[in-house]
Amino acid sequence: MANAILKLTTVLILLIFSTLHDSHFASSTDVDEDHEDINEEEEEEYVLDTRIPHLGPRSRFLATIIKKGRQCNLETNNICNGVRANKGRDLLFCCKKHCRNVLSDKNNCKVCGNKCKLGQRCCDGVCTNVLSNASHCGKCNKKCSPGDSCGSGVCGYA
Incomplete structure (x- = not known):
């Protein structure tokens, strides 16, 4: 009987700790993707490894930066589909309506819509x-x- 109570207590403590621990590690990318989010590990903007040529009369500087969470449209304004940024550390894709780094976004891991557990x-x-x-x-x-x-x-x- 005492052994069963000890096992139950241990399981409850681990469950509580796990819940608190997971909430500590939850990132802001858990928020609905249509809202701009800021993950503390990611930068506020992506410096593109190569310039985007189709942005028209924008300055050379502006054609090399994409703000984190920038809106995009797969058909008409796809500025971030397969674009490398920050010296190869980031890979941007247009997921739903925003540019996402598929190398670190837990809601779009490797491909758009692949959510980590x-x-x-x-x-x-x-x-x-x-x-x-x-x-x-x-x-x-x-x-x-x-x-x-x-x-x-x-x-x-x-």
Whole structure:
């Protein structure tokens, strides 16, 4: 009986911790895609690796920058379909009506509409469990020291 109570208590504590932990790691990209969002890990604007030639009489500088969340239309104003930005770190696509970085957007991971599950983030276009991955512990590209494991998104968690 005591063993069953101990197991139940442990499960409840883990469930509560997991819920609190996941809410801590929830990014603003969980918001409806039609609203502009700001993910703290992403930059406010994307500096394009190559200039967009079809923007008309805009300055050379303005033709190389796309603001985060900029509106687009797949048929008439597709300024961000397959465009590389920020020295290759970002890959922009027009998802619904906004430019999205499919390498880090958890609602459009690798392709538009591919949502990562709870406890996952989009790391280089792959939905990754950041709660237990030693190469992406707590967030993308945060590596634990050699010999340390990742538990609950913390390196060396015992």
